[in-house]
Amino acid sequence: MFGTGLLKGLGVTLKHAMDTFNDDREAVPDRYRGSLELGDNRRVIQQPIDQEGLLTIQYPEEKRLLPERFRYIPMLIWDSEKHEDRCTACGICAKVCPPQCIWIVRDSDENGKPVTRASEFYIDAAVCMSCSFCVEFCPFDAIKMNHDYELAVYDRYPQLVYDMEELTVPLEYYAALWPTQYDEEQTRRREEEEQKRRQAEEKARRVATKNAAAKEPTAAGPKRSAAELQKLARERAAQRKTQTADGDKSGDDAAAAKKARMEELKRKAQERARQRKLESGE
Amino acid sequence: MSQATAVAEPPVVDIRFEQELADAIVGAWAEDTQKAYMIAPDKILAVLRHLRDVEGYDFLSNLTCVDYKGYGGKLRNDVSERLEVVYRLYSTRIGGGPISLHVRVPQDETVPSATAVFPGANLQEREVYDLFGVKFDGHPNLRRILLWDGFNGHPMRKDWQEAYYEEDVKPFRSRHPKGEYAFHEDKLPWAKNTTYPTGWDPDSWQQPVAYVPVSQAPHHENEPHLDTESIVVNLGPHHPSTHGVFRMLTRVEGETILALEPEMGYLHRNHEKIGERNTWLMNMPFTDRLDYLNSMSNNWSYALAVEKLAGIEVPERAEYLRVIMAEFGRIVNHAWSIGFILNDLGALQTPALYAIEEREMILDLFEAVSGARLMCNYMRFGGVVRDLPAGWHEQATYLANDRLPRALDELDRLLTENEILKARGRGVGYLSVEDLISLSVSGPMIRAGGLAYDIRKAEPYGIYDRFDFDIPTLPNSDIYDRYYIRLLEARESVRILQQALRDIPEGEILGGKGGYTLRAPEGEVYSRLEAPKGELGFYLVSDGKTTPWRYHVRSPSYINLNALGPMSVGYKIADAIVILGAIDIVLGEVDR
Numbered sequence A: 001m002f003g004t005g006l007l008k009g010l011g012v013t014l015k016h017a018m019d020t021f022n023d024d025r026e027a028v029p030d031r032y033r034g035s036l037e038l039g040d041n042r043r044v045i046q047q048p049i050d051q052e053g054l055l056t057i058q059y060p061e062e063k064r065l066l067p068e069r070f071r072y073i074p075m076l077i078w079d080s081e082k083h084e085d086r087c088t089a090c091g092i093c094a095k096v097c098p099p100q101c102i103w104i105v106r107d108s109d110e111n112g113k114p115v116t117r118a119s120e121f122y123i124d125a126a127v128c129m130s131c132s133f134c135v136e137f138c139p140f141d142a143i144k145m146n147h148d149y150e151l152a153v154y155d156r157y158p159q160l161v162y163d164m165e166e167l168t169v170p171l172e173y174y175a176a177l178w179p180t181q182y183d184e185e186q187t188r189r190r191e192e193e194e195q196k197r198r199q200a201e202e203k204a205r206r207v208a209t210k211n212a213a214a215k216e217p218t219a220a221g222p223k224r225s226a227a228e229l230q231k232l233a234r235e236r237a238a239q240r241k242t243q244t245a246d247g248d249k250s251g252d253d254a255a256a257a258k259k260a261r262m263e264e265l266k267r268k269a270q271e272r273a274r275q276r277k278l279e280s281g282e
Numbered sequence B: 001m002s003q004a005t006a007v008a009e010p011p012v013v014d015i016r017f018e019q020e021l022a023d024a025i026v027g028a029w030a031e032d033t034q035k036a037y038m039i040a041p042d043k044i045l046a047v048l049r050h051l052r053d054v055e056g057y058d059f060l061s062n063l064t065c066v067d068y069k070g071y072g073g074k075l076r077n078d079v080s081e082r083l084e085v086v087y088r089l090y091s092t093r094i095g096g097g098p099i100s101l102h103v104r105v106p107q108d109e110t111v112p113s114a115t116a117v118f119p120g121a122n123l124q125e126r127e128v129y130d131l132f133g134v135k136f137d138g139h140p141n142l143r144r145i146l147l148w149d150g151f152n153g154h155p156m157r158k159d160w161q162e163a164y165y166e167e168d169v170k171p172f173r174s175r176h177p178k179g180e181y182a183f184h185e186d187k188l189p190w191a192k193n194t195t196y197p198t199g200w201d202p203d204s205w206q207q208p209v210a211y212v213p214v215s216q217a218p219h220h221e222n223e224p225h226l227d228t229e230s231i232v233v234n235l236g237p238h239h240p241s242t243h244g245v246f247r248m249l250t251r252v253e254g255e256t257i258l259a260l261e262p263e264m265g266y267l268h269r270n271h272e273k274i275g276e277r278n279t280w281l282m283n284m285p286f287t288d289r290l291d292y293l294n295s296m297s298n299n300w301s302y303a304l305a306v307e308k309l310a311g312i313e314v315p316e317r318a319e320y321l322r323v324i325m326a327e328f329g330r331i332v333n334h335a336w337s338i339g340f341i342l343n344d345l346g347a348l349q350t351p352a353l354y355a356i357e358e359r360e361m362i363l364d365l366f367e368a369v370s371g372a373r374l375m376c377n378y379m380r381f382g383g384v385v386r387d388l389p390a391g392w393h394e395q396a397t398y399l400a401n402d403r404l405p406r407a408l409d410e411l412d413r414l415l416t417e418n419e420i421l422k423a424r425g426r427g428v429g430y431l432s433v434e435d436l437i438s439l440s441v442s443g444p445m446i447r448a449g450g451l452a453y454d455i456r457k458a459e460p461y462g463i464y465d466r467f468d469f470d471i472p473t474l475p476n477s478d479i480y481d482r483y484y485i486r487l488l489e490a491r492e493s494v495r496i497l498q499q500a501l502r503d504i505p506e507g508e509i510l511g512g513k514g515g516y517t518l519r520a521p522e523g524e525v526y527s528r529l530e531a532p533k534g535e536l537g538f539y540l541v542s543d544g545k546t547t548p549w550r551y552h553v554r555s556p557s558y559i560n561l562n563a564l565g566p567m568s569v570g571y572k573i574a575d576a577i578v579i580l581g582a583i584d585i586v587l588g589e590v591d592r
């Protein structure tokens, strides 16, 4: 009969309307199941996979819970345990970057010899295509994808060209954003370090026995022990900090600002970690 | 289900040409990779005709050009011609692999147009003319297509350099270790880089109002007694019905369309030129931006081509993951397309929003596994980049076994028997399936015309030969069938998903040696897959370096537009909107 198809279709829409209407009268509507209440109508929403009916996220009060692997713009990792940038300025990320939006200036020592750290590091966020290749191919776990997507500014240049300071975040921030991957990585890194340490010890022992046999300490002694190396790295890092503070007139202010930023990021990271815990507890 | 399903058979590799064609073949290119016949330019039409009429190669899939100026490989040492036009033909009747033909373009840069044999060569030849400057003798409408008339030069030629040109290939040396950032726009301020062809005056230029075939449309043919005048109506480029920036120029008499011509290129960014500066791997995230609704299929198609060229193996688990992602993508695409066919018919938003409800969940799954909802960048040469996170498999299984079948049934109930949809869709936009094939149309459109041609069965790739699924067909080749075929295909995708999610093994997800330093061996390759919109292929030429020598995308959205004009003639102008909608184009892929 003419019209039955129409009526059937209208039945479907009516059912949808009723479902949503009924759901709305619940104390906690279906679509807010599993989301995180922050009070004041603010929520982090995780849409349940079996939720029925349409869902509109009332951004910016409400936001989506981002999955761990979400990628936006890269960030550089400041290793808060070792107090140094993880980046060694090897340049691999700049080579693999498809739109070529990474610029790295490799630092050098007083004699002009290149050293393994970057003095400047830029990413043009307006060009970055969020592909995450830089992260995939960085051999030092020094660059990771940030989740922060609220980057709107008025001008492309210089605001969207991020320098090293804007890119750098403490390790804890990364750990809070990428907990699973961070854990895996830390285990791997610890194992690698352990192995390196053992190798170094082994070598040191061999050298020692050899030296003992030769009864004469070698003057060159090119290999330092791991502990020495670490000490040296710490000294260098401290030296670099004072250097930059000296070199810049507003060095103290800049350092303070950086410190404040790091603290703020850490605080945010902790908050996020807490949120995650809360959510996984439910 | 009018015709038997086309299944794979061993491809006919050696064609026995008749006596008078024997001297047409003047050689072969890169015997080790894919066999390609070198054809004398004046014989190409005869060869094409022979292949179509005698051998059954009725589908001109890919037609493009390669500029070999400065080519560094060994295989082309003693050849003086720099330009080569390449053809790939398939058979929709016997299935299987392609016949590849090459024609070396002679000094006057003119070759005969294949449109006389395959009308579907129309848009592709115009593209070659636009980007390479090769002229096609006998082409009915040889104008630039992606670029405008005042564009200086032919950008796909190797000696053409773009604004902001830095180096021939990436990575650029200026980035490391002395990478002081320089603001791009400072290097080359706007307007200082504008050049025009010689003798070209931008001020006196006026865009022609009516092009061929619009200018040559017959007047008053149907109703000679009417004393009306036909007029030109312009639709787009900024119009919600055109699915992006796309323009249709129509000549109408009353409301009836006499001729229609698509105009495109507003989103053109010369994807292929970028691709030839990039290293092999760098192109992967760029393919996401072609048909941005189906980045998984795009990734896969490009990966397939490079894997074929470089001989990279893919582990089992990765094969399954690829199928799962591609079929989820197909459901997303078809749901989206159904929603927007209805939108174009005037059923604003309700069907579209219902259709994309499950899309959100699928995109959430994509994001959880790959890090992005649309620009997935998930596949690599030799597998996929990340394994499934915890809980993913359960959620996907729930969707495939429970939620998606239910959602598709509901969409079916909502729309299929709707009398308005039937009244608007039945018999509108008809074109016989033979015409569609000769116009190089692929994908759901030919299956809605009754031909069961699907690359997943006709020339299986990945592990599609392991799954139990059908190729639905519908007989009428009109808007209504083009709507319904997508629903049926989405159901088959659900079937494949259920099997793939059930059978997926544990194990490696990335094998081989396809990292960022890959150097593909010298040769050429064309590889294709059944993307949701039709045949998506990548044609690659390598001279053994870290970047592709030639990187060409055979995009279904673009080539399916061949049929837009012929399909619209005789129908009302309001129907043209939905005829376009039912082709299902994405401008990112049309304009590249």
Ligand code: SF4
Pocket (backbone or CB within 6 Å): A086, A087, A088, A089, A090, A091, A092, A093, A094, A104, A137, A138, A139, A140, A141, A142, A143
């Ligand atoms: S971020 Fe990683 S890849 Fe890039 S320069 Fe630093 S260490 Fe090398």
Ligand code: SF4
Pocket (backbone or CB within 6 Å): A074, A093, A096, A097, A098, A099, A100, A101, A102, A123, A127, A128, A129, A130, A131, A132, A133, A134, A135
């Ligand atoms: S995410 Fe991709 S585009 Fe962005 S900086 Fe990294 S490599 Fe470059």
